[in-house]
Amino acid sequence: MPTTANGLAFEITDLRPAWCRSNPTTPVLFHHGIGANLEIFDAWIPIVAARHPVVRFDMRGFGRSSVPPLDHTWSLDALIDDVLIVATEAFGEQQVHVVGESIGGTIALAAALKAPARFRSVAMSNAAINGGGIKHAPGWRAEITRMGIKRWSDRLVEMRFIPETTPAQIVDWFANTQEKSPEHVVIGLGELLIQTDLSDQLPSLDLPLLLMLPDRSPFVSLSQASRLAELVPHADIAVFPNARHGLPLSHATEAASTLSAFLERVESGRKPVSRSSAPSA
Numbered sequence: 001m002p003t004t005a006n007g008l009a010f011e012i013t014d015l016r017p018a019w020c021r022s023n024p025t026t027p028v029l030f031h032h033g034i035g036a037n038l039e040i041f042d043a044w045i046p047i048v049a050a051r052h053p054v055v056r057f058d059m060r061g062f063g064r065s066s067v068p069p070l071d072h073t074w075s076l077d078a079l080i081d082d083v084l085i086v087a088t089e090a091f092g093e094q095q096v097h098v099v100g101e102s103i104g105g106t107i108a109l110a111a112a113l114k115a116p117a118r119f120r121s122v123a124m125s126n127a128a129i130n131g132g133g134i135k136h137a138p139g140w141r142a143e144i145t146r147m148g149i150k151r152w153s154d155r156l157v158e159m160r161f162i163p164e165t166t167p168a169q170i171v172d173w174f175a176n177t178q179e180k181s182p183e184h185v186v187i188g189l190g191e192l193l194i195q196t197d198l199s200d201q202l203p204s205l206d207l208p209l210l211l212m213l214p215d216r217s218p219f220v221s222l223s224q225a226s227r228l229a230e231l232v233p234h235a236d237i238a239v240f241p242n243a244r245h246g247l248p249l250s251h252a253t254e255a256a257s258t259l260s261a262f263l264e265r266v267e268s269g270r271k272p273v274s275r276s277s278a279p280s281a
Helices: 038-048 076-091 103-114 137-160 168-178 183-194 199-204 223-231 252-268
Strands: 010-013 028-031 054-057 096-101 119-125 209-214 236-240
Touching (some): 010 076, 028 103, 096 103, 096 252, 209 223
Parallel strands (some): 119 209
Antiparallel strands (some): 010 054
């Protein structure tokens, strides 16, 4: 697996037939969230990579990417730089569609706001525009210190999946992956996220934007969708029923199909036909 100069492991997938690969198609960059790795999007790849070349990467501190030292200072600018570095390593200066889940979605949006010329569109899954509104995350430092990463992870797994609605092997995979997370990385990223608020910058966003939200997330409430709709009237908003924060895994096929349809509209230059309205919460 290739690695960037700053230690980010990434993977490029292109499932288009050989005779279609010369067609002008914008690549897609996927960014996972805290506790996961690039494999969280495995079930999305057959749908999305059938039409677009795709790059996924393990964000710093997770998977096969380098782990920062204990005294590392986390910053949104550095995480944005990681996105731009991976995009350049994979596809040169070509524009990309950027897709992120959880904090990965927040970082994807921040990257598009900072460097809009590098992106064709933004899609966020179970992600916040204002980290201060995320429930439970502010207590992570105390909880992990008291409980340890394994018990903390077990508690969060319950918040990600509605019982008996997601195959056990998926839940087990995520649990086993999340509990391997370095404690200082989880704490540092969680505290950075709750300090991040992109609301003031959003009205300047001129890129197509898709927000995919679970209807029962204990972290990101549907009120964030209502707020985003006020700030970015042209945004697409899709709310998935019977879903918690594990939306990218529990509803992978539905979410990937929603993303694929959004990308097709963007590539064709068509305006959205309709937008799901998210109820206020």
